Amino acid sequence: MNSDTPSTVPQDTPPRLRLREITKRFPGCLANDAVSLDLAPGEIHALLGENGAGKSTLVKILYGVQGADSGTIEWEGQKVDIPSPSAARALGIGMVFQHFSLFETLSVADNVALAMQRGTGRDPALLAEIEKLSADYGLALDPTRSVHELSVGERQRVEIVRCLMQNPSLIVMDEPTSVLTPSEVEKLFTVLRRLRDEGRTILYISHKLQEIRDLCDRATILRGGKVVASCDPRQETPNSLAALMIGRAFDGPKAGKPVQVGEGVPLLSVQGLSMEADSPFGTSLKNISFTVRAGEVFGIAGVAGNGQNTLLAALSGERTAPRDDWVKFEGHSIGRVGARGRRDMGISFVPEERLGHGSVPDLPLEDNALLSGWGRWGLIRHGLISRGKSRKKTEDVIEAFNVVSTGTGAAARSLSGGNLQKFIIGREIMQDPKLLIAAQPTWGVDAGSAAAIQSALIDLARAGAGVVVVSQDLDELFTIADRVAVIFDGTLSESRPTHATSAEDVGLLMGGLFEATP
Amino acid sequence: MDILAPILISIIAASTPLLFAAIGELVVEKSGVLNLGVEGMMLGGAVIAFIISVETGNSALAIVAGAAMGAMMAGLFAVLTLGLLANQVATGLALTLFGIGLSALLGQGYVGTPLTALPKLNIPGLTDIPVLGPVVFGQDVLVYLSFVVTGLVAWFLYRTRAGLVLRSVGENPHAAHAIGFPVIRIRLFAVLFGGAMAGLGGAYLSLSYTPMWAEEMSAGRGWIALALVVFATWRPGRVVLGAYLFGGLTLAQLHLQGMGSSAIPSQFLNMVPYIATIVVLVLISRDATRIRMNAPASIGKVFHPDG
Numbered sequence: 001m002n003s004d005t006p007s008t009v010p011q012d013t014p015p016r017l018r019l020r021e022i023t024k025r026f027p028g029c030l031a032n033d034a035v036s037l038d039l040a041p042g043e044i045h046a047l048l049g050e051n052g053a054g055k056s057t058l059v060k061i062l063y064g065v066q067g068a069d070s071g072t073i074e075w076e077g078q079k080v081d082i083p084s085p086s087a088a089r090a091l092g093i094g095m096v097f098q099h100f101s102l103f104e105t106l107s108v109a110d111n112v113a114l115a116m117q118r119g120t121g122r123d124p125a126l127l128a129e130i131e132k133l134s135a136d137y138g139l140a141l142d143p144t145r146s147v148h149e150l151s152v153g154e155r156q157r158v159e160i161v162r163c164l165m166q167n168p169s170l171i172v173m174d175e176p177t178s179v180l181t182p183s184e185v186e187k188l189f190t191v192l193r194r195l196r197d198e199g200r201t202i203l204y205i206s207h208k209l210q211e212i213r214d215l216c217d218r219a220t221i222l223r224g225g226k227v228v229a230s231c232d233p234r235q236e237t238p239n240s241l242a243a244l245m246i247g248r249a250f251d252g253p254k255a256g257k258p259v260q261v262g263e264g265v266p267l268l269s270v271q272g273l274s275m276e277a278d279s280p281f282g283t284s285l286k287n288i289s290f291t292v293r294a295g296e297v298f299g300i301a302g303v304a305g306n307g308q309n310t311l312l313a314a315l316s317g318e319r320t321a322p323r324d325d326w327v328k329f330e331g332h333s334i335g336r337v338g339a340r341g342r343r344d345m346g347i348s349f350v351p352e353e354r355l356g357h358g359s360v361p362d363l364p365l366e367d368n369a370l371l372s373g374w375g376r377w378g379l380i381r382h383g384l385i386s387r388g389k390s391r392k393k394t395e396d397v398i399e400a401f402n403v404v405s406t407g408t409g410a411a412a413r414s415l416s417g418g419n420l421q422k423f424i425i426g427r428e429i430m431q432d433p434k435l436l437i438a439a440q441p442t443w444g445v446d447a448g449s450a451a452a453i454q455s456a457l458i459d460l461a462r463a464g465a466g467v468v469v470v471s472q473d474l475d476e477l478f479t480i481a482d483r484v485a486v487i488f489d490g491t492l493s494e495s496r497p498t499h500a501t502s503a504e505d506v507g508l509l510m511g512g513l514f515e516a517t518p
Numbered sequence: 519m520d521i522l523a524p525i526l527i528s529i530i531a532a533s534t535p536l537l538f539a540a541i542g543e544l545v546v547e548k549s550g551v552l553n554l555g556v557e558g559m560m561l562g563g564a565v566i567a568f569i570i571s572v573e574t575g576n577s578a579l580a581i582v583a584g585a586a587m588g589a590m591m592a593g594l595f596a597v598l599t600l601g602l603l604a605n606q607v608a609t610g611l612a613l614t615l616f617g618i619g620l621s622a623l624l625g626q627g628y629v630g631t632p633l634t635a636l637p638k639l640n641i642p643g644l645t646d647i648p649v650l651g652p653v654v655f656g657q658d659v660l661v662y663l664s665f666v667v668t669g670l671v672a673w674f675l676y677r678t679r680a681g682l683v684l685r686s687v688g689e690n691p692h693a694a695h696a697i698g699f700p701v702i703r704i705r706l707f708a709v710l711f712g713g714a715m716a717g718l719g720g721a722y723l724s725l726s727y728t729p730m731w732a733e734e735m736s737a738g739r740g741w742i743a744l745a746l747v748v749f750a751t752w753r754p755g756r757v758v759l760g761a762y763l764f765g766g767l768t769l770a771q772l773h774l775q776g777m778g779s780s781a782i783p784s785q786f787l788n789m790v791p792y793i794a795t796i797v798v799l800v801l802i803s804r805d806a807t808r809i810r811m812n813a814p815a816s817i818g819k820v821f822h823p824d825g
Contacts (some may be wrong), residue, residue, distance in 0.1 A: 065696060086698035101693035105688045105811045110682055115697050120682045146811070279806075 014077035016041050017062075017093075017170055022071035024057050031057040032068070033225040041168065044192060044202045046212045046233055050220035050245055050446035052416045055205055058222070059172055062203075063095050064088040086117070094168030096176055102147045111141040112162045134161050137191050143325060152304045153184045160191070170201045175444070181303050182474065182507035189215055198340045208446065209238035210475070223247055246448045266291035267466040268347075268435055269328040273321055273335075275314055283307035285314065288492045290485055292435070297457060297467040298495070299481030301474060301506055306488035308439065308470050309352075315437050315468065316349040317342040329435070337470060343377055348433035350424055352440040352470075358424045359412035366408040368395040369427050376431040391428070400450065401426030406512045418449030425453050435466040454480050474503045474510075486510050525769065526653045531727050533765030535719035535736075537559070537664045539743035540750075540757045541671050542715025547747055548675060549708035549724055550688035550816035554610025556716050557740025558617020563588040563717025565621040568724040568731045569628060577636055581660065581721050588717020589710045591617060596709045600702050603820045618734060625731045635729040636660065660722045667715065672754040684708060688814030691821040701821055716740065718739055742792075749799035752812045760799050767791035 015038040024032040032054045049055045060066040062073070064082040073080055075091050082088050088095075102111050109121030112130055114408040119126060127143050134141040139157040142427050147155060156176065163171060173192075177185045192202055192215065204216055212219060212233045219233040221244045229244045236244075285307050292298045302308055313319040313328065321327055321335035328334065329345060337384040338351070359368045370390045374380045379390045394408040401422045405415050412420055421441065428436055441457065442450035458480050461467045470487075471477050477484050478498050485495035486509035493509050523734055534628045539556050546553050567584030571577055595613050598604040636658040639645075644655040675681040687694045719739070724731055742764060750756035771787040 063696075064698075084698050085696060089698070095696075097696065101690070101696050103689050103693060104815075105689055106682070106686065110686075113679070114682060114686050114699075118679075120675070120677070120679050279810075393556075485736075 005422075013041065013389035015039055015074075016076060018074040019058075019062070020060065020072045020074070020075075022061060022068045024054075024061060024066065024068050026057075026233070030225050032061070034071070035222070035225070037220055037227070037259055039201045039203060041169070041201055042196055042199045043217040044196050044204055045216055046219035047203055047205045047213065047222065048209075048219055048245055050151075050448065051418045051444070052446075053245070054225040055222055056174070057225075059095075059203075059205065061175060062088070063093060063172060072114065089115075089168070092167070092169040094163035094166055094171045096156070096163050096171065096173045104148040104157060104425060105146065107144055107146055108150075108158050110142055111147060111158060112143070112165055114323050115162050116165055122358075126499055130161060137161075137164070138187070139191065146358035148210050151179055156180065156188075160188075164195075168200065171195065172203045172204065172205075174205045175207065176204075177206065177208060180502065181510045184303075185211070196402055200488045207444075207450075208475070209213065209233075209241045209447070212241065213238065221245055235239060242447045245446070249329040266328075267294045267330060267405065268292040268315075268468070271314075271328070273311075273326045274318065275310055275321060277307075277310050278319065282310055283490045286490045288487075288490075290492060290495060292466045292468055293432070294304055294466050294490055295461055295464055296482040297461045297469060299477035299484035299498070300468065300470045300487055300488035300492070301477050301484055301510055302470075302472065303510055304472055306487050308487060310490070311387055311492075312349075312351065312437065312439050312470060315347075316351075317347075337513055340375070346376075346432075347435035348372075348431055348436045348439040349427035350428055350441060352443065354417065354420050354424060355413060359420065362411055364411055365398070365405060365415075365423060366394045368412050368423075369397060372427055373431050375437055376433075397423060397426040397430055400430065401456070418445040419442070421445050425456060429456055429460050433460075433465055435468070436460060437468045437470075439470045440472065441469060442473065449475075457501070474506055477506075523649045523652050525773075526649070527656070529762065529766045530653070530657060531765075532768050533678075534664050535663050535722045535727065535739055536743050536746065536761040536764060537668060537758060538719030538722065539740055540746045540761055541664075541754060542712035543743055544747045544750075544752055544754060544757055545671060545675075545684070545715075546708050546712035547817055548688045548752060548814050549684050549705045550565065550691055550814050550819070550821070551599065551705050551709055552606045552610065552818040553592065553595055553613070553709060553712055554607060555591065555613025555617065555740075556712075556743050557736055557738065558614035558735040559588040559591045559713050559716035560720035560723070560740045561617045561621035561734065562591050563720030564724040564735060565625040565628075565731060566717075567719075567721035568631075568633065569624065571725055572628060572631055572633060577725060578617045580725060581718065584721030584725075585714040585717040588715070588720065590713070592709045592713020592716070596714070599820070600705055600709070603822060606818050606820070611800050612741065622733045625733065627807075628731045629733070631731065633725070633729040636726040638745050658726050659706040660718065660726060663718070664722075668754055668758055675754070685814070688816055689768050691816050695821075695823055701823070704757050705821075715732055716743075719743070742795075745796070746799070754813065756799065756802070760795055763798060763800075764791050764795045767794050811817045 017039040019037040020033060022032050022035045035054065036057055047055050057066065061068045062082070064084045064087050067083065073082060077244065080091065103114070107121045109127055109130060113119050113121045113123065113126055130141065130143040131231050139161055140191065141154070141157055141161060147158065150158065176188060179274055180188065195203060206212055213236065219231050220227055221229040223245060233241060269291045271289050273285055275285045277284045283306055288311065317337055317339035324333040324335040326335045329347065334342060355361045360371065370379055373393060377393050379386050391408050397403065398405060403423045403426065404419045413424065425438065425441060438457065441453050445453065454460060454476065457467050457469065469477065469481060481498050483495040484506060486493040486496050486506060530806045539560055543553065543556055563584035567580045567804050570583040571580035591613060595609055599606045638656050641655050645651045675685060683699055685743050687699060693793040695701050720736060723735055729734065734764050746757055746760040750760045768791045773788045775784050775787055
């Protein structure tokens with residue numbers, strides 16, 4: 001548990017990278033408080049922590065995107081300054097970003113060329129190098145294709161190839177598996193283990209504790225900007241790691257739920273829904289059918305970009321279906337009913353994008369509650385806003401869902417991801433919906449908040465509402481969903497009860513191994 | 519055939535200032551900046567070029583001064599929007615109003631002053647070829663320059679590394695910053711280039727097209743240039759097409775009016791170039807995927823390295 005003397009590194013070789021007492025202060029928060037970290041050659045080192053624990057800030061300092069206020073960085077035993085990303089790359093530090101930092105309209109080769117400080121994607125020598133390296137590591141890529149045509153998994157390969165082309169000795173990976181299917185994750189791990197065996201160091205940031213146990217040799221845990229522990233994750237359990245992260249015993253979502261098998265009129269029924277994508281790079285829906293009954297959590301799994309956005313728009317009413325009877329709610333056709341009308345019927349919606357879609361970033365929480373809940377909560381009278389009532393409702397949500405904020409006047413933007421998500425989910429649940437549709441409810445949310453959100457969704461279903469959860473996270477779906485179906489290339493598989501199937505089977509379906517339902 | 523050559527020559531003359539301004543703005547927008555001050559920068563270039571030409575008689579110096587004036591005004595825009603993170607739309611509009619006022623003030627004493635137009639290039643032998651000769655080989659230096667610049671811009675954007683970097687900054691400045699490109703500096707150069715080109719377009723107006731100074735003599739060409747860039751989906755080749763289509767139709771409707779056909783009211787004929795140019799460019803670029811491939815995704819958004 002002593003971060004200064006790593007247990008598994010032989011003391012005679014200098015660490016590849018040594019951070020000493022790194023401190024970075026932002027207005028109102030101490031993001032990194034005297035953080036020290038040693039990274040040895042040939043290890044995969046996990047950096048763990050909740051949202052806001054200071055991981056991103058530390059990585060930005062390491063990669064030269066931001067400067068530290070104090071502290072020193074040693075590289076291969078030499079004290080160095082890293083004033084810019086190009087300085088970091090010159091040392092041999094490569095970065096694979098969490099939100100892909102690719103240029104969509106440019107080709108794969110152009111993207112590599114930009115990061116390599118050489119030529120353009122038209123250089124035949126560069127094309128040949130990309131092809132050789134991607135073949136070497138089993139990362140199949142066509143360097144002449146435009147990035148926007150690629151799947152999420154392929155985009156990540158571009159990021160990795162782009163990083164490896166610079167032959168880095170330290171590779172920083174920020175949440176690399178959050179968008180991958182289980183089989184893609186396995187392939188990625190194979191590549192990462194091979195990179196480690198070549199003597200490279202990998203700093204691996206992830207929320208997925210099971211992955212960290214499978215992959216990483218050591219782990220450093222940050223909480224509140226400080227290093228609180230350093231351990232061998234293979235000797236820990238996911239629960240003990242989570243406890244280190246949040247600083248108290250970890251309370252996961254309740255298991256052992258009853259599986260709903262009730263018959264009767266379905267709450268939501270989608271029959272033969274087809275819809276064009278509204279953007280040139282979106283995926284159109286083809287003949288989608290499924291039903292959701294009151295009291296169950298229905299999961300829709302799938303890798304991002306397989307039509308989830310179009311489906312969510314069709315379910316929320318943001319886009320109306322071409323035919324009214326393609327979507328039915330409590331037996332009534334609602335395909336042509338817009339978002340407002342559906343909300344009035346009791347259908348609530350939690351979009352994937354928290355800032356900008358789920359909330360207005362610069363408005364206070366109170367106004368964000370008003371914008372969604374004015375109808376169900378009766379916050380408007382004769383065209384005038386009832387301020388007192390909307391403040392009360394906002395306070396109720398903050399209290400019931402344990403949202404950490406400075407109060408009802410806090411701008412949505414000022415909340416951490418997990419707290420804002422708790423607020424948005426809470427806002428919808430407390431409107432007492434008959435059906436709640438949630439997209440990626442715990443994406444990028446720390447373990448504690450994720451467990452709270454998942455419990456709230458299960459409770460809502462057990463109280464008699466229908467819940468639809470669209471997620472890429474199979475662990476999540478298997479934790480909370482009663483049935484799960486897979487969306488691939490705009491078609492939806494038949495649903496299966498989660499107790500009668502495995503994550504591996506669903507993972508295969510996510511790769512497209514199913515016949516479209518007729 | 520005697521009538522064809524003058525018509526072609528006047529089409530080129532009407533199109534050149536548009537081409538300059540639009541190709542400059544194209545580079546600016548490709549870097550992710552929207553400068554709505556084109557009209558003001560054209561007027562600034564026009565008045566300074568005219569004054570220098572009258573005072574010194576040196577047309578080369580006048581052209582350079584016109585471009586420099588455009589670049590200086592663009593520099594002011596850059597300080598406000600890139601340095602102080604002011605809103606680009608509001609600042610651009612203010613720059614146009616500023617340019618109209620400043621040029622009127624500077625040019626006050628020069629209204630009605632006569633000036634000899636820029637000399638046409640005369641290549642003995644070549645210029646004497648019927649029709650083709652005077653059209654291709656009998657233009658002034660700025661007309662040739664407009665084509666050289668357009669060709670260079672197309673080559674720069676799609677064939678050079680610097681052009682690739684500029685496009686990447688326009689598409690995703692945060693990713694470009696993370697790689698380590700100086701986003702602000704790249705945008706500054708693009709904005710200065712756009713200003714210089716608008717200044718050249720203005721200089722062409724006051725030195726060659728109508729060799730005189732009159733208040734607001736650019737008559738909305740800066741706005742047309744801005745629209746051309748969008749309707750041409752940020753492709754240099756289509757900007758040329760759009761500029762010449764507009765120039766040609768402007769002339770055609772003038773001739774129609776001159777022929778005294780009273781069947782169509784002149785107001786309608788005046789509209790034709792605007793409508794036809796927009797219709798044609800919309801028709802050739804209605805493919806949504808192509809628009810997204812070419813449109814700079816970050817256009818008009820303030821970039822802050824820590825944001």
